[in-house]
Amino acid sequence: MIDFDTLLQVLDSSVRLSIPLLLACLAGLFSERAGIFDIGLEGKMLASAFAAGAAAFVTGSALIGMLAGIFASIILSAVHGVASITFKGNQLISGVAINFLASGLTALIGQNWFRQGGQTPPLSGSARFNEITLPLAELLRDVPIFGKIYYELISGHTLLVYIAFLIVPLTWWILFRTRFGLRLRAVGENPAAVDTSGISVVRQRYAAILICGILCGLAGAYLSTGIGAGFGKEMTAGKGFIALAALIFAKWKPVPALWACLLFGFLEAIGIRFQNIEIPGVGTIPLQLMQALPYILTVIILAGFVGKAIPPKAGGEPYNKE
Amino acid sequence: MKKLPTWIDILLIPLINLAIALFLSALVVLYIGEDPMDALSIMIKGAIGSSYGWGYTLYYATNFIFTGLAVSVAFHAKMFNIGGEGQAALGGLGVALVCLMFPWPHWILALPVAIIGGAVFGAAWAAIPAYLQAKRGSHIVITTIMFNFMASALLVYLLVNVLKAPGSMAPETGRFIEGARLPTGHDMLGWFGIKFSKSPPVNISFLISLLFCFFIWFLIWRTKLGYEIRAFGHSESAAKYAGISPIKIIMVSMLISGALAGLMGINSVMGESERLVIDSVQGAGFIGIAVALMGRSHPFGVLLAAILFGILYQGGAELALWTNIPRELIVVIQALVILLTGALDNMIRMPIERLYFKMVRAGT
Numbered sequence: 111m112i113d114f115d116t117l118l119q120v121l122d123s124s125v126r127l128s129i130p131l132l133l134a135c136l137a138g139l140f141s142e143r144a145g146i147f148d149i150g151l152e153g154k155m156l157a158s159a160f161a162a163g164a165a166a167f168v169t170g171s172a173l174i175g176m177l178a179g180i181f182a183s184i185i186l187s188a189v190h191g192v193a194s195i196t197f198k199g200n201q202l203i204s205g206v207a208i209n210f211l212a213s214g215l216t217a218l219i220g221q222n223w224f225r226q227g228g229q230t231p232p233l234s235g236s237a238r239f240n241e242i243t244l245p246l247a248e249l250l251r252d253v254p255i256f257g258k259i260y261y262e263l264i265s266g267h268t269l270l271v272y273i274a275f276l277i278v279p280l281t282w283w284i285l286f287r288t289r290f291g292l293r294l295r296a297v298g299e300n301p302a303a304v305d306t307s308g309i310s311v312v313r314q315r316y317a318a319i320l321i322c323g324i325l326c327g328l329a330g331a332y333l334s335t336g337i338g339a340g341f342g343k344e345m346t347a348g349k350g351f352i353a354l355a356a357l358i359f360a361k362w363k364p365v366p367a368l369w370a371c372l373l374f375g376f377l378e379a380i381g382i383r384f385q386n387i388e389i390p391g392v393g394t395i396p397l398q399l400m401q402a403l404p405y406i407l408t409v410i411i412l413a414g415f416v417g418k419a420i421p422p423k424a425g426g427e428p429y430n431k432e
Numbered sequence: 433m434k435k436l437p438t439w440i441d442i443l444l445i446p447l448i449n450l451a452i453a454l455f456l457s458a459l460v461v462l463y464i465g466e467d468p469m470d471a472l473s474i475m476i477k478g479a480i481g482s483s484y485g486w487g488y489t490l491y492y493a494t495n496f497i498f499t500g501l502a503v504s505v506a507f508h509a510k511m512f513n514i515g516g517e518g519q520a521a522l523g524g525l526g527v528a529l530v531c532l533m534f535p536w537p538h539w540i541l542a543l544p545v546a547i548i549g550g551a552v553f554g555a556a557w558a559a560i561p562a563y564l565q566a567k568r569g570s571h572i573v574i575t576t577i578m579f580n581f582m583a584s585a586l587l588v589y590l591l592v593n594v595l596k597a598p599g600s601m602a603p604e605t606g607r608f609i610e611g612a613r614l615p616t617g618h619d620m621l622g623w624f625g626i627k628f629s630k631s632p633p634v635n636i637s638f639l640i641s642l643l644f645c646f647f648i649w650f651l652i653w654r655t656k657l658g659y660e661i662r663a664f665g666h667s668e669s670a671a672k673y674a675g676i677s678p679i680k681i682i683m684v685s686m687l688i689s690g691a692l693a694g695l696m697g698i699n700s701v702m703g704e705s706e707r708l709v710i711d712s713v714q715g716a717g718f719i720g721i722a723v724a725l726m727g728r729s730h731p732f733g734v735l736l737a738a739i740l741f742g743i744l745y746q747g748g749a750e751l752a753l754w755t756n757i758p759r760e761l762i763v764v765i766q767a768l769v770i771l772l773t774g775a776l777d778n779m780i781r782m783p784i785e786r787l788y789f790k791m792v793r794a795g796t
Contacts, residue, residue: 222756
């Protein structure tokens, strides 16, 4: 059996791995709650990871990197908005295009700027978000159980990790306790009603997409300047789709989204740590099954065998004013 | 509103879209510090300037015809099958199993069974998402994306643990036997005494893909089932009223779509690599989306668009060889084509419609 220290390490790495999922998942939540399907989370994250990595390398500042990442992600969000809101195009196809656009452009520009096969040079020092030791962590380190949990699991993450966790309640508050959130959810369920009450559906949807861009930007910046030390080609490696899976798994709600992302992060952490898992009486669980598990779980949820996942009613439909 | 004449709809608008995509890509090339016109001429010369180039172009085009047809058939039923990648991967597995399992004496016997193997495996991988969409309303786009990832995990598992050739380091099967080797362009043209480069992987699957273009055209426009699929795609409620079963149409169209994607395996697995390797699909499933959009979901359009993308792929490889432009330029072009023909279609269409009807009014 695994001991307490190993368990803590696995949980600690689960938290780190779940952060990009969580940020991208909340990004998708804002967009899809407003009726705009977004399968371009992956592409926006990738573009942001590259912009953040490149800008952080050039300026030596992780913060400027982050802003550059957010900017890149917002640009792609704007493309998605123009296609799916202004020109009433197919949101899914637009998302596919954005993923390819990001994949192609980051590799192309990366090679052109740094000549390292599409990577950015490695980042160090202030060009990365460094780990923060929370107050008293060193002092409490030797306290059994709780001190260790505090030191290993809760303390010692980068700023973006704590920000990501704070965004969860913030998202809940915005969506369910503000007028803006009410309107945002309304354009995702019944845009005609919102329109009748004199509120612009178009403006509301663009606002949602803007927030989506910012959050994907944070997710990408975390990949290249938080958990990683520089941008690598295709470094999102399907994380945008796992985030999408988590969003469905969480039935488009912020707090369940947190749990779903932590669960998927945990699965990834176990896969990395143990490769093949022996379960007495069952046999070996192959690594590939662990990797596929988020997708399998999502399909089961989508199938509605364990509590049905019902997307926002007007999702995917361009709004036509009568 | 009145309709645009067909030639504008299926010829002019796709060409304008392509021109814009190429123009934007030219700006990217310019930014990289290369001459776009030079790049274009290297691409075209590399893709269709020799029998070697043609051999590769048509090899790629064959993959794209199968995946493009796959996306098209689903489009006709208003299903967006984004799972071509996974279905083609499974189809490759089916083809490989057929090739490995029997001591084939000649490809004439092996090919029909391999076609069935690829089609059945591809269709099977589309069956669960199709069923969930038809019966439980689970969104086909999301489920097929999930199935792409599952397919890739499954293939890695099988190649690493089950199918790997004994004694081999690489996660790939052993080479297929001589009796399962498909004739290449060199072989086939050789029968008629025509010289053709020996190295490119184009093979008899190209002719099979042309055959399937015809089959699909016949199916969609000349059969009752095709009519039902199109009727369902235009209006689900009207189709239901006419007694067409939505469950049947969703299932049938998605199974055909998956089977077509799976057929890609005869070209890439049986024809080219002659063994099953990890990631035999290499993104062709996604290019099928661009091909179907550009070809307006018509088999003839798909054929032309597939050859165009074949040229882009082979030309892009040549470009990476001779200039500082990385291969990823093709991905950018592909993204722009999908964006312009698929999502921003109205941006091009609306001004053209206005202009056309203004001219019509001025003329009468």
